[in-house]
Amino acid sequence: MLPNFAYSRPRKLTDAVAHLADAKNGRVHAGGTDLIGCLRDGIFKADTLVSISGIEDLHGIEETGDGGLRIGALATITEVADNALVKERYAGLAQGASEVASPQLRNQGTIGGNLCQKPRCWYYRGEFHCLRKGGGICFAAEGDNTFHCLFGSDDVCYITHPSDTAPNLAALNATVHITGPEGKRTVAADAFHMPPSVDVQAETVLRPGEIVTAVTLPPPPRGLRSSYRKVRARRSWDFALAGVALALQFDGDTVKNGRVFLSGAAPVPWRSRPVEKAIIGKKLDDATIKKAAEASVEGAMPLAKNGYKIGLFQGAVAEELAKIAAG
């Protein structure tokens, strides 16, 4: 049985914002797949759930006036994965969404929730009062860190960000739309997640009472090819051990511009500038791909048990670059 909470499922966003503002410790319920699990396991407490699932404006995926795309925060992961426009124009995002969790979870989980989900570190999810839960120690640093990060821990917290959609949204230059008690604001998808050195107890830059309402994608630039590769221990349910999201603009065979983000790598979707530097202005021939694969782990700080990820990233980056070069 879940712990008790007050609950409301308003039809209006203004109601949801007002209810959250009234709550001492309120949480937003979208699809509920992560939230209900966290409440059941006592990962955090909530005195109030404000369900936004009944707010019609937050649903749907549609083209924007400028030729981009608006994905309502409540669009399910399945809807994102199967949407014809997403598949045609932002293939990496469709691939990322289709690799999330299991079919049932994709049918229920939302894009907004996928961006806001809690980390999967087993100390965080277990009965350990770790830094992220307000405790004084990161147990992963000296403990079993098989599934922890190579980059961006800032020697504070070693989670990997669990989202498969976030690295693709970041690579594709998406914008996250937010409404809160102070009104509306937007944040670039690549700045939406919180580095542990800034605030180890927050996963996103959302302020108290704020709700993600949509993500928008800019019109695809000329020559854009995007893709996502996820490496995991089993073909369903699992989170990325290593992953790479590519959004590259080609001019003929040459990579004119591009953004590369790694998943399973860091506490936030991790921009790999070394890979970008290795490929921009180049044709993706064997030599360039080899350099880019090596560059993908430049600066990596493996822990006692996650050194195997070095090879996984190199392999995944090499294979995915070869695939995207072939068109």
Place this chain on the structure above:
Amino acid sequence: MKHDPKASHCQCGGKMSRRGFITALGVGAAGVAATGAMTARTATAKETPMIPSGEMARIDLTVNDRAHTLLVEPRWTLLHVLRESLGMTGTKAGCERGECGACTVLIDDIPRYACLTLAMEVQGRRIVTLEGLMEGEKLGPVQEAFLEEDAFQCGYCTPGQIVAAEGLLRADPNPSSETITRAMSGNLCRCGTYPHIHNAIQSAAGKRR
């Protein structure tokens, strides 16, 4: 709890308790009586009230084409309400954390985990459970195929497997082998009857045609 086939599909989660009624009134009164000492925050009037912690709410659920009106706590999952309030034990409680698939139900024809779904969230939706796949006393085609292909051993995961398969076949009556594997990847079978389950779904696709 009562069964009322003509129950309306109220989505407001109308509250029954006296305390909840008074609390809702109190919010409205604060809005009217707001003085300089009260913050605008507490004075904000809302169209949809908050159901206080620990109170029950009346909801209308449509399960297997029958409308039910019942009192639930907001923290009750659909799995809990199906089994404990409606006595429909075909939907199994496995991991209760979205990791096994035993509680799979169809919501508007789409497979979902009932253990991670609050009952409050599915008012006005069409819920189908294993019981809803029966045709009177006769097994439905997917159930029959599971029986014929020996697609279970201990049977605990079977209801979830059958409902997930039904959801697949409603969306795609002629699934490829790869589609079956992918669609069934949210359901675990610890007895390892996967090949038989796969065969049963191919056979069920034929029976449904």
